[in-house]
Amino acid sequence: MTRVIKTTVAMQKGGSGKSxxxxxxxxxxxxxxxLDLDPQGTTLRWLERRQQNGDFVPSAIRTTFTRAKEALEIVDSAHAEIDHLIIDTPPEHDDQRTIRFAVQAADFVVLPCKPTPDDLEVLHETLKLVREYGKPYGIVLTMVRQNSRSLKSAKELVARMCAEFGNGELCPHTIGNRTDFVESVFFAKAVTEFAPTSVAAAEIRAVWDWIFERSVAAAKEKDGAVEHG
Ligand SMILES: Nc1ncnc2c1ncn2[C@@H]1O[C@H](COP(=O)(O)OP(=O)(O)OP(=O)(O)O)[C@@H](O)[C@H]1O
Ligand SMILES: [Mg+2]
Incomplete structure (x- = not known):
């Protein structure tokens, strides 16, 4: 692609695993x-710690809604170096302007969701918002316990939501509730660096391969629609 493909990570419920x-x-x-649009700024500190540790530091911009458009222009102009942009968003409820901006900018929207009734209820609300912009989306179940009743119920509910809203699907890979994800943060590392052969590392790689593949397909479809439209 000759432009930067954009994947927005959005979910109005806090602590669902977006960052x-x-x-x-x-x-x-x-x-x-x-592109970190969350005013909490924790990802910026994570990046600073990676720099201090001499670890790989990805290109990153942290900004708020007021300068988000400008940040996107900077990213778009860097397409010779960057193929893909991930946009992290805050857990907004009443004031939804940041999440709306990020969804509108996206080729593909990823919604991470824990398999709890409360989280699934907010997922339904966030899907309504995504539908307003007609964006294709994928739902990733996070912090799951394999073979649990909660996971089975969550999968059934998500399948129903996908049928209701259309244009989206459940990621075939899930992310487990694993201490590696929490412990690696203490060292400002990804689990793929902290515990490269762990289940957590395999899960997150599989999830990202799937998200990226879907994002590329969505971007191609969007550009094709623009060319022919
Ligand atoms: N798969 C996982 N297993 C265990 N803990 C996890 C997992 N994913 C995330 N966590 C932990 O859960 C907490 C919330 O995760 P995270 O910050 O990614 O959520 P968030 O959706 O970005 O939150 P917010 O809405 O506040 O921005 C963090 O402490 C994180 O380390
Ligand atoms: Mg976050």
């Missing part, structure tokens, strides 16, 4: 930049 997913994508995927 964990975004940070990992920026380290695992080649030629990938990170």
């Amino acid at each position: 964990t997913l975004s940070r990992h994508g920026s380290v695992i995927m080649p030629r990938t930049a990170l």
Whole structure:
């Protein structure tokens, strides 16, 4: 592609694994930049610690809604160096302007969701928002316990939501509730660096391969529609 493909990570529920997913994508995927639109700024500190440790630091911009458009222009102009942009978003409810901006800018939207009734309820709300912009999306179940009843129920509910909203699907790979994800943060590392042969590392790689493939397909379809439209 001759432009930067954009994947937005969005979910209105707090603590659903958006930043964990975004940070990992920026380290695992080649030629990938990170746009952090969350005013909390924790990812910036994570990046600073990586720099101090001498670890790979992905291209990253941290900004807020007021300068988000400018940040996107900077990223677009860097398409000779960057193929893919991951946009991390805050957990907004009433004031949804940042999440709306990020969804609108996206080729593909990823919604990480924990398999709990509360999280699934907010997932449904966030999908309504995504539908307003007609964006293709993927749902990634995070912090799951394999073979649990909660995972089975969550998969059924998500399948129903995908049928209701259309244009999206459940990622065939899930991310487990694993201490490697928490412990690696203490060292400002991705789990693929902290525990390269772990299940956590295999899971996050599989999830990102899937997200990237879907993002490329969505971008191609969008550009094709523009050319022929
Ligand atoms: N797969 C996982 N297993 C265990 N813990 C996890 C996993 N993914 C994330 N966590 C932990 O859960 C917490 C919330 O994750 P994270 O910050 O990625 O969520 P978030 O959606 O970005 O939150 P916010 O809405 O506040 O921005 C963090 O402490 C993180 O380390
Ligand atoms: Mg976050």
